[in-house]
Amino acid sequence: MSATSSIPLSALELSAAMRAARPYDPARLDRVLRVDERHGLIEVQAATQWKTIAARLRPGDQRAARIGTSMPTVGESLACNAAGPDGRPAVVHVESMMLVTPGGDLLRVSRSAHRELFGLVAGGQGLFGALYSVTLHTGSLSLALNEAVGAEVLASSAPGAASRPLRLLLPPEELAPFLAEAQAHCSAWRMPLSGVRVRRTRQENDTFLRWARREYAAVMLGIGEPRALGAAVRAAQVRGELIDRAIARGGSFPLHCTPEATRAQAEACYPELRAFLAEKRRVDPGEKLTNAWYRHYRGLFARGSCDVRWAG
Numbered sequence: 678m679s680a681t682s683s684i685p686l687s688a689l690e691l692s693a694a695m696r697a698a699r700p701y702d703p704a705r706l707d708r709v710l711r712v713d714e715r716h717g718l719i720e721v722q723a724a725t726q727w728k729t730i731a732a733r734l735r736p737g738d739q740r741a742a743r744i745g746t747s748m749p750t751v752g753e754s755l756a757c758n759a760a761g762p763d764g765r766p767a768v769v770h771v772e773s774m775m776l777v778t779p780g781g782d783l784l785r786v787s788r789s790a791h792r793e794l795f796g797l798v799a800g801g802q803g804l805f806g807a808l809y810s811v812t813l814h815t816g817s818l819s820l821a822l823n824e825a826v827g828a829e830v831l832a833s834s835a836p837g838a839a840s841r842p843l844r845l846l847l848p849p850e851e852l853a854p855f856l857a858e859a860q861a862h863c864s865a866w867r868m869p870l871s872g873v874r875v876r877r878t879r880q881e882n883d884t885f886l887r888w889a890r891r892e893y894a895a896v897m898l899g900i901g902e903p904r905a906l907g908a909a910v911r912a913a914q915v916r917g918e919l920i921d922r923a924i925a926r927g928g929s930f931p932l933h934c935t936p937e938a939t940r941a942q943a944e945a946c947y948p949e950l951r952a953f954l955a956e957k958r959r960v961d962p963g964e965k966l967t968n969a970w971y972r973h974y975r976g977l978f979a980r981g982s983c984d985v986r987w988a989g
Contacts, residue, residue: 685722688775688783688809695807696781698965703807706752709733710810717816718772723752723808734815744822752808757933758800758884762825764877766889768799770817775809779961783809788883797956800884802933802970804957828876828897831856842872843900843916844931846893849877851926856896859919863900866915872899886953888931895931913937933970940977954978 686705694701706722709729713719721730726749731741746759746767753759754767755774761767773787776798784806786795797805847855856873863870874897881889898919902912916937920930929946930938943950954975958964 688777691777691807691809692781692783695777695779695965698963701807703752706809707750712815714815717814718812719815719818720810720812721751722810723755724750725752726750727754730813730818734818741822743825744818751811751813752803755799755808755811756801756803757931758881758888760876760878760889760895761821762827763821764826764879764892764895765821766800766878766881766884768883769881770813770821771799772812772814774798774811776806777809778806779963779965793885794960796883796885797953797960800886800888801953803968804966804971805960806966826877828874831873831875843898843919843937844934845896845898845919845923845928846878846888846930847896847923847926847928849892849894851928852894852896855923855926855928858922859898862918862922863915866911868912868915869901870898871901873897885956886932886947886949888929888947890929893928917942936973940980943974943977950974951978 684705685708686701691701691706693699703724706724707726707729708722709725710720710722712733719730719734727744727746728749730751731738731744734744735741743762746754746761748754748757748759751767754761755771758766758768761770773785773790774795776784776786776794778784784791784794786792786798788795794805798808852875860870876895878889878893878895880891881887900912900915902908917939920935920938920942923930924942924945930942932938932943932947932950938946947953957971
């Protein structure tokens with residue numbers, strides 16, 4: 678551990694680092710900055726863990742540890758706009774964000790100030806600036822905790838039978854017929870579903886690259902992949918076909934964790950993705966902020982489109 682690892686990173690230091698394209702330690706952005714009980718707000722640095730917020734707002738309440746999302750920190754949750762315990766995406770709890778732009782400017786963005794940038798940053802995969810702090814509504818967080826609903830396990834996972842799970846979004850009324858169809862399809866390929874978990878997610882209207890366009894049943898599928906020659910190719914085909922079947926039923930997929938989706942599938946579910954990539958180039962022309970997600974989709978959209986047909 679370095680000598681500075683326990684020293685909070687200031688907004689001034691973060692701005693200087695961004696301006697000079699110099700690396701910084703994001704783990705130093707882990708402090709609760711203020712609690713405004715009168716207005717029901719709490720401001721925390723981007724790398725603050727949800728469990729830290731829970732301990733501050735509800736000391737001694739073990740149940741409060743569920744206050745956040747599947748991502749451990751506030752900044753990670755906002756980067757993909759992860760759903761919280763009540764199914765609402767993280768952005769709904771946000772009053773404002775302090776952002777350091779790629780040029781090094783410190784801006785407070787909200788639904789009323791720099792609204793377009795607010796919508797790009799929330800769910801923007803960390804591509805539009807370095808998040809210094811986030812101000813959250815404590816009442817909204819408490820409501821999420823009070824209305825928390827755990828994931829429903831519809832099928833247990835077989836030990837060692839599945840690789841990375843496939844996550845899909847289905848209209849609730851389409852969930853049962855889709856699962857029946859998926860089970861039959863995977864069994865036909867000798868890759869049976871080895872685990873199925875479902876949880877409710879809810880709509881939001883604030884982000885540019887919205888995944889939560891309506892209420893969805895978020896489905897996590899474990900797909901049994903045999904250890905045989907060519908299994909990886911077969912698994913990719915099965916995954917692609919399941920995405921197509923979800924789309925055909927009015928569903929979608931979370932863009933941050935489904936790299937196997939084709940360009941056509943991405944455009945079908947996220948028609949604004951091309952414009953999102955263009956906004957990224959406008960806000961950060963020097964590409965100071967990149968990651969594997971951005972490089973993947975930048976490359977995907979740089980290539981010419983072509984029809985994809987699987988052999989029967």
